[in-house]
Amino acid sequence: MSERFRVLVLGGYGHFGGRISRALASDPILHLTVAGRNAARAESLAGGLGASARALDHRSGEFPRRLAELRPDLVIHAAGPFQGQDYAVAAACIAAGVHYVDLADGRAFVSGIGRLDAAARERGVAVISGASTLPAVTSAVVDALRGEVGELDSIEITIAPAQRIPRGEATLASVLGYCGRPIRRLERGRWRTVRGWQAIGTHGYRSLGLRWQAACDVPDLELFPQRYPGVKTVRFDAALELWPLQWGMWLLAAAARARLVRDWSRHAARLQRIAAYCDRWGSDVGGMHVTLRGSRGTREWELVARAGHGPEIPAIPAILLARKFAAGRLDARGAMPCMGLFSLAEFRHAVAGFAIDSTVRAGLPQ
Numbered sequence: 001m002s003e004r005f006r007v008l009v010l011g012g013y014g015h016f017g018g019r020i021s022r023a024l025a026s027d028p029i030l031h032l033t034v035a036g037r038n039a040a041r042a043e044s045l046a047g048g049l050g051a052s053a054r055a056l057d058h059r060s061g062e063f064p065r066r067l068a069e070l071r072p073d074l075v076i077h078a079a080g081p082f083q084g085q086d087y088a089v090a091a092a093c094i095a096a097g098v099h100y101v102d103l104a105d106g107r108a109f110v111s112g113i114g115r116l117d118a119a120a121r122e123r124g125v126a127v128i129s130g131a132s133t134l135p136a137v138t139s140a141v142v143d144a145l146r147g148e149v150g151e152l153d154s155i156e157i158t159i160a161p162a163q164r165i166p167r168g169e170a171t172l173a174s175v176l177g178y179c180g181r182p183i184r185r186l187e188r189g190r191w192r193t194v195r196g197w198q199a200i201g202t203h204g205y206r207s208l209g210l211r212w213q214a215a216c217d218v219p220d221l222e223l224f225p226q227r228y229p230g231v232k233t234v235r236f237d238a239a240l241e242l243w244p245l246q247w248g249m250w251l252l253a254a255a256a257r258a259r260l261v262r263d264w265s266r267h268a269a270r271l272q273r274i275a276a277y278c279d280r281w282g283s284d285v286g287g288m289h290v291t292l293r294g295s296r297g298t299r300e301w302e303l304v305a306r307a308g309h310g311p312e313i314p315a316i317p318a319i320l321l322a323r324k325f326a327a328g329r330l331d332a333r334g335a336m337p338c339m340g341l342f343s344l345a346e347f348r349h350a351v352a353g354f355a356i357d358s359t360v361r362a363g364l365p366q
Contacts, residue, residue, distance in 0.1 A: 004028075004029055004030055004031040004326075005029055005030050005031070005073050005074070005322075005325065005326035006030075006031045006033070006071075006072040006073045006074070007024055007030050007031070007032055007033070007072060007073065007074045007075075007076065007322050007326075008032075008033040008035050008054070008056075008070065008072040008074070008075050008076070009021050009024070009032065009033070009034055009035060009075075009076045009078060010035050010036065010056065010058055010075060010076065010077045010078060010079050010089065011035075011036050011077070011078040011079030011080070012032075012033075012034035012035055012036060012042065012045065012046075012076075012078065013034055013036055013038070013041040013042055013044070013045045014036070014078055014079065014168060014170070015166065015167075015168030015170070015171060015311070016078050016080075016103055016132075016168070016171075016311070016314055016315045017034075017036070017076075017078030017079070018045060019311070019312060019315040020076060020078060020315045020318050020319055020322075021034050021045060021046075021049060021051065022049065023315070023319045024319060024322055024323075025049035025050060025051050027323060027326070029326050029327070030322065030323075030326055031051075031052070032046075032049065032051040032052065033046075033051060033052040033053065033054055033070070033072065034046040034049070034051055034052070034053050034054075035053070035054040035055075035056040036055075036056065036057075036079065037055070037056070037057045038055075039053070039055035042054065042055065054066075054070065056070075058077070058079055058088070058089050063088070063089070063092055064091075064092040064095060064096070067092050067093065067096050067098065068092075068095070068096045071096060071097075071098070072098055073098065073099060073325070073326075074098065074099040074100070074101065074322060074325055075089070075093050075098055075099070075100050075101070076101050076102070076103075076131075076318050076322065077089050077090075077100065077101070077102035077103070077104075078102070078103050078318070079170075080103065080104065080105075080168075080170045080171065080174060081106070081170045081171070081173045081174035081177070081265075082102065082103075082104035082105065082106040082109045082110075082174065083106040083108075083109065083173075083174050083177045083178075083265075084177075085104075085106075085109065087113070087115075087116060089102075090102070090113070090116055090127050090129075090335070091116065091119075093125065093127065094116065094119050094120050094123050094125060094127065095123075097123050097124070097125060098125060099125050099126045099127075099128075099325060100125065100126070100127045100128065101126075101128045101131045101318050101321050101322070101338075102128070102129050102130070102131060103130075103131055103132045103314060103315075103317075103318060104129050104130055104132070104219075105130065105132055105133075105134050105174065105218060105219065106174065106219070107217050107218060107219050107221060107222055109129065109219075110129045110130035110135065110219035110223070110337050110338075111219055111222040111223060111337065113127060113128075113129035113130075113335050113336065113337060114335055114336065114337075115335070116335035117334045117335040117336070119335075120333065120334050120335045121333055121334045124333055125333065126325075126330070126332045126333050126334065126335075126336075127334070127335035127336070128321065128332070128335075128336060128337075128338050128341065129335075129336075129337055129338065130219050130337045130338045130339075131317040131318045131321055131338040132314040132315075132317055132318075132338075133159065133288070133313050133314045133317075134157075134218045134219055134220050134236070135218075135219045135220045135223050135224070135337055135338065135339055136317035136338040136339065136341070136342070137313065137316070137317065137347060138157055138220055138290055139220075139223075139224070139227065139338075139339040139340065140342060140343060140344045140346075140347055141290040141301045141344055142155060142224070142228065142290065142292065143339075143340065143343070143344070144343065144344035144345075145290075145292055145299040145301060145360065146228065146292060146294075148292075148296070148297070148299055148362070149292045149293065149294030149295070149296055149297055149298060149299055150294040150295035150296030150297070151230060151294050151295040151296075152228055152230060152231050152292060152293075152294045153231065153232050153233065153293045153294050153295070154231065154232060154233035154234070154235075154291075154292070154293045155220075155224055155228070155231060155233070155234045155235075155290065155291070155292055156233070156235050156289075156290070156291040156293075157220060157235070157236045157237070157288070157289070157290050157291075158203050158211075158213050158236070158237045158238065158239050158288060158289055159236075159237075159238050159239070159286075159288040160203075160205065160208055160211050160213075160238075160239040160240075160241070160286055160287050160288060160289075161238075161240065161241070161286045161310055162241060162282065162283055162284050162285050162286035162305070162308060162310050163240070163241040163242055163245075163275075163278065163279055163281070163282020163283060164279045164282045164283055164284045164308065165284060165286070165308045165310055165311055166308075166311060167272055167275060167276070169268050169269055169272055172268045172271065172272050172275075173265040173268035174265070175216070175238075176252075176263075176264040176265040176267070176268055176271065177263070177264075177265040178196035178197075178216070178217040179196050179197050179249065179252050179253045179256050179264045179265075180195055180196055180197065180198070180252065180253035180254065180255070180256025180257045180264075181195065181196050181217070181256065182194075182195060182196075183195065183196055183215055183216075183217045183221070184221070185215070185221045185234060185235055185236075186221070186225050186231070186232065186233055186234045187232075187233050187235065188232055188233055189232040189233075194215045195215065195253055195257060196215060196216060196217055196253055197214045197215065197216065197238075197249040197250055197252065197253040198214060198215060198250055198253045198254070198257075199214060199215040199237075200212060200213070200214045200215075200246075200247075200250055201213055201214075201237070203237070203239060203289070205287055205289065205302065205304075206302060206359075206361075207285075207287060207302070207304040208241075208285065208286075208287050208304070211239035211240075211241070211243075211246075212239060212240070212243050212246040212247070213237035213238060213239035213246075214237055214238060214239075214246065214249065214250060214253075215235070215236070215237055216236055216237060216238045218236045219337060220234060220236055221234055221235075221236060223337055223339065227339060241282045241283065241286070242278055242281060242282055244278075245275065245278060252264050284306065284307055284308035285304065285305070285306050286304075286305050286310040287302060287303050287304040287305060287310075288302075288303050288313075289301060289302045289303070297362060297363055298362070298363040299360055299361070299362055299363075300360070300361045300363070301358060301359075301360050302358065302359055302360075302361070303356065303357070303358040304356070304357055304358075305354070305355065305356045306355040306356075307354075307355040309354040309355045309356055310356075312351065312354050312356070313351070313356070316347060316350045316351060317338055317341075317342065317347075319350065320342045320346055320347070320350055321338070321341060321342070324341075324342070
């Protein structure tokens with residue numbers, strides 16, 4: 001029997017890393033190592049999965065040496081938040097000749113990964129950033145549907161999470177990091193500035209009903225105008241289930257704009273407790289939509305996640321890529337955002353075991 005493909009999940013016991021670890025541990029062609037700063041948590045999860053565990057702090061100066069000694073075939077970096085992180089983990093992977101995938105959703109982080117391209121190509125490895133809902137899943141949707149709308153004019157995306165789901169503190173901190181801060185986005189062919197968690201509006205979901213939504217800063221806003229030349233509008237919003245929390249975020253943004261609070265991400269733990277208290281009034285049903293408008297009509301892709309399965313979605317791209325690497329079906333080399341590396345059909349197949357459904361609705365030009 002040939003040697004199994006070795007995958008090390010950094011932050012492998014965390015909110016998303018744990019989901020990735022559980023999925024990959026059952027794959028017979030993979031050998032999984034659950035890694036992170038907390039050795040006890042890594043060992044606890046790994047022991048139940050029949051995987052290896054390692055205490056590994058990616059912020060330590062010893063990390064490059066430890067990684068070179070372990071020498072996995074692939075590192076999945078799930079130890080966010082990525083806002084404010086540098087590319088030290090990716091650089092260590094390049095130096096060790098190891099493929100690298102991360103779950104970053106920070107606009108600057110994902111958009112800037114190309115600066116490592118020459119070094120990654122020289123070492124013959126892939127460095128892939130943003131293997132998460134954004135931009136990995138959203139770009140797969142656009143790639144699948146763009147040919148049906150003619151000349152692409154606009155891409156509008158909203159994520160509408162369920163209230164009653166687990167929330168990672170790191171995830172909340174990353175969202176709060178741009179609360180009230182300027183966001184550049186393309187609207188009707190011109191770049192304009194809005195504020196994070198403001199520019200508020202509504203979107204009507206077929207399955208979820210009407211939800212308030214507000215502007216958020218994501219890699220798609222930077223990457224999609226480059227990937228889809230000619231598009232005139234790219235926007236992304238988040239729509240919380242409980243409208244008091246949505247407007248509460250608007251007020252937090254207003255306080256940040258008035259410089260009453262410098263950085264709300266520092267208060268993530270306290271705000272997480274408030275959100276958890278409100279779970280009693282929410283549900284475990286969430287969703288997202290991607291709407292394309294073009295010269296020949298519109299296509300609206302809508303996803304609904306029930307039974308609290310929404311948080312599985314951000315983990316799917318890294319799982320897909322790990323399995324494609326292991327099977328020798330991913331020959332990408334160099335440093336790149338996670339776009340065009342799996343199809344919408346592959347994503348649908350990967351979520352088939354969860355209470356996650358998606359549909360496409362067509363419309364005439366508007």
